[in-house]
Amino acid sequence: MDAAIEVADLRKTYRGRGTGEVRAVDGVSFRVERGEFFGILGPNGAGKTTTLEIVEGLRKPDSGTVRLLGLSPWPHSPELTGRLGVQLQASAFFEFLTAREQIETFAQLYGASKARAAEMLELVGLTEHANVRCEKLSGGQQQRLSIACALVGDPELVFLDEPTAALDPQARRNLWDLMRSINAEGRTVVLTTHYMEEAEALCDRVAIMDAGKIRAVDSPAGFVRSLDAPTKVTVAAGQLSGERVQALAAGEPWTADEAAVVFETRDPRKLLTELASDGALDGLAVRTANLEDVFLHVTGREWRA
Numbered sequence: 001m002d003a004a005i006e007v008a009d010l011r012k013t014y015r016g017r018g019t020g021e022v023r024a025v026d027g028v029s030f031r032v033e034r035g036e037f038f039g040i041l042g043p044n045g046a047g048k049t050t051t052l053e054i055v056e057g058l059r060k061p062d063s064g065t066v067r068l069l070g071l072s073p074w075p076h077s078p079e080l081t082g083r084l085g086v087q088l089q090a091s092a093f094f095e096f097l098t099a100r101e102q103i104e105t106f107a108q109l110y111g112a113s114k115a116r117a118a119e120m121l122e123l124v125g126l127t128e129h130a131n132v133r134c135e136k137l138s139g140g141q142q143q144r145l146s147i148a149c150a151l152v153g154d155p156e157l158v159f160l161d162e163p164t165a166a167l168d169p170q171a172r173r174n175l176w177d178l179m180r181s182i183n184a185e186g187r188t189v190v191l192t193t194h195y196m197e198e199a200e201a202l203c204d205r206v207a208i209m210d211a212g213k214i215r216a217v218d219s220p221a222g223f224v225r226s227l228d229a230p231t232k233v234t235v236a237a238g239q240l241s242g243e244r245v246q247a248l249a250a251g252e253p254w255t256a257d258e259a260a261v262v263f264e265t266r267d268p269r270k271l272l273t274e275l276a277s278d279g280a281l282d283g284l285a286v287r288t289a290n291l292e293d294v295f296l297h298v299t300g301r302e303w304r305a
């Protein structure tokens with residue numbers, strides 16, 4: 001069977017007036033298998049949106065090829081379009097429509113029934129707000145409506161471009177559950193995000209993108225494993241003598257300031273057991289490597305979303 005997505009050597013340069021050239025996408029290749037939850041993670045301006053728009057067939061690349069479900073998205077083919085769900089930004093809603101009217105309009109475009117539209121409103125928890133005009137919905141509700149619109153045509157492949165941007169943490173987590181269920185139904189999901197925790201929580205595999213290039217692709221756990229970074233164990237200051245700190249560190253790196261001692265260890269179990277028997281558990285924090293460390297490692301730059 002064909003892959004869900006096959007992208008080879010995409011390039012796109014914007015030629016601005018006065019601002020010179022921006023190589024927004026600079027030789028991007030990746031492959032997404034059917035049923036995968038695939039993330040493109042990168043800071044603002046990394047080129048995620050441009051990449052996604054090209055892959056969706058909304059923008060033409062300067063060069064490179066895209067195959068979706070074995071077909072080319074450019075020029076448009078109705079056969080393919082009906083199998084894709086593209087989440088548009090809330091600003092792309094039709095003006096003055098209620099949530100129900102909005103999704104029924106999308107349903108009509110996709111040849112889907114009103115019943116299906118109602119079902120999707122229910123899925124994203126907006127049935128009670130069906131008669132509210134879109135501009136009166138909260139940010140989270142608008143995002144959920146735009147996802148519902150993307151799903152109304154029962155797509156195999158769903159594209160979500162920063163769906164949780166600017167949402168509060170609770171609304172973000174509610175959307176995570178929704179995205180997981182969309183994927184659990186067997187749909188392939190491609191998500192762009194600049195939230196590390198989001199990529200870590202949702203994606204089977206993540207492409208780390210920076211300055212127009214994909215720097216690495218792996219599962220979140222695979223990335224962290226390959227980093228082989230020590231665990232950082234923090235304890236509040238004042239509980240351990242200098243001598244004891246030396247002994248506990250057992251030759252591994254540690255730092256201390258007025259507030260805390262931070263051990264770096266490859267054997268956290270041993271260190272934690274000893275700290276427990278010392279009764280030195282105040283302010284204890286254990287931190288393993290995460291995608292932030294991975295980003296620094298693969299790009300050589302601190303993460304700044």
Ligand SMILES: Nc1ncnc2c1ncn2[C@@H]1O[C@H](COP(=O)(O)OP(=O)(O)OP(=O)(O)O)[C@@H](O)[C@H]1O
Nearest residue numbers: 014016022024042043044045046047048049050051
């Ligand atoms: N229409 C355009 N004309 C000129 N430059 C553009 C255009 N669209 C994007 N760019 C530039 O191309 C680069 C990549 O932008 P893009 O929106 O693809 O990145 P992104 O990773 O999606 O960022 P964000 O998270 O901020 O949306 C940026 O430097 C951006 O300023």
